[in-house]
Amino acid sequence: MSKAHLDKVNEKLQAKFEGAILSAELLYDFPVFTVKTEQIHELLSFLKADPELNFHFLTDITGMQTADEKQLGVIYHLHNMHSNIRIRLKTFFDINKPEIDTATDLWPCANWMERETYDFFGVRFKGHPNLKRILNVDEMDIFPLRKEYPLEDQTREDKEDKMFGR
């Protein structure tokens, strides 16, 4: 993977979705695109259907929270096995309105990945056929991978964490 791949994909995307691509960069030899949340479904279906780009394989969907804890993100890894090119799509949105279109109609394997992302971050995928918790218990009322929920019990007073650990 190289700069040429990044430029090629970027050119195609810019021509079709002007304004939806917020940034395109090469991070550790990996083409990364930050895109607008509203157009994510159109982008994904274009990347999948375009015969030249042909990103037919969905490697992964996962979520993240930004460092300021105000935004959530969803990260897609796509793979074109024929030319062996991978790209990463990132999209960020407000944590108070975590909504994004589902990709289950494009790839059936997106189903559990999106359920997992919902389970841990509370991202609501619009149009998902069965959006409920997958790994945690149904009764859980928090989204555990958000940074506001620390790993250890915060009511403990016997541990001073100032020096080590987050």
Added chain:
Amino acid sequence: MSKKENTITPPPDTMEKEYSTLNLGPTHPATHGIFQNVLKMDGETIHDAVPTLGYIHRAFEKLAERRPYAQVTPITDRLNYCSSPINNMGWHMTVEKLLKAEIPKRAEYMRVIVMELSRIADHIICNTIIGQDTGATTGFLYLFQWREHIYDIFEGICGARLTTNIGRIGGFEHEWSQTVWDRIDSFLKKFPKELTEFNNLLERNKIFMDRTIKCGPISSERALEYGFTGPNLRAAGVDYDVRVATPYSSYQDFEFVIPVGTGGDTYDRFTVRQEEMWQSLSIIKQAIKNMPGGPTHADIPDFFLPPKQEVYNNMEALIYHFKIVMGETEIPVGEVYNCVEGGNGELGFYLISDGGRTPFRLHFRRPCFIYYQAYPEMIRGGLLSDAIITMSSMNVIAGELDA
């Protein structure tokens, strides 16, 4: 009395079709792990299945956010615990990618040996269990002892057998002892004979073939849509292997064949794994034959515990020792995705570092979590007994599924 008069014709509104519900699992002896499937049965035929996940969920991604990089390795052990060393190596390589460290050839070749040994161990488990579930216990009992011999080799390298925590970020902590090399030699000498025996027992066995051919099939198109990787995808006819597509750890130096199936059924998955074991043996032999000399660890003192003698007599070594043990190492800001060919597919690590002592976010792309979604589709319309061997042939590992 003619036959016709004997039959009972119930009134039409009582003829509504009903299904029975069957709970397969969570602790069923035939599922080899904690899997639950709520099956909708029509007699002995499966009408639908709903898998339940999360019985051994341990929140690894959250745990990793509080652990220094070197301490994340033991977490990866517990993902696919049938081939822990591959997970360990995958994690080491992810951090090395972030550090842009250059690994000496010798360490890379040693890693290849460890990874291929654990691939053999992984495939032994999967294939013998397919035999076991079809009723052929012999192969299971015979070949399983060879997994023990592989674990003996791991024990010689790192002191642990199942959850290995093998190697370090940057390579290996020390040179392997002569005992390890002797054990590998003896394994390479004796194992092929036993594997041939196991092969003869099942591969062209009429009963086994009748039982597994056309059992739980999936087409290559569906397999790709469902995110299949590894032997399961190759059994469906797609020749995708991470070791060839994006070579890591000097895999480009080795010559090996990627076996591909045609039908994507249980028999193909079995034969693909069987052939992969032979290829792994050949890779190990090549690695030993062409083993380069040199150091076994990259020049990244932040991750390599200095020799004890130096720690006592040398201030720099003492500082590094302290920093490593307390996890106070310097890490660049960045994000990487690194994948390796695990025992059952593409095992990916997506790591975001904000420069802190622990990962800001770490996500494991677990292959079987993704392809297990296809399980209901693969067993629909088949018999319950076929569902059991389909699951064992898919090599779904509970630890990896639930992370």
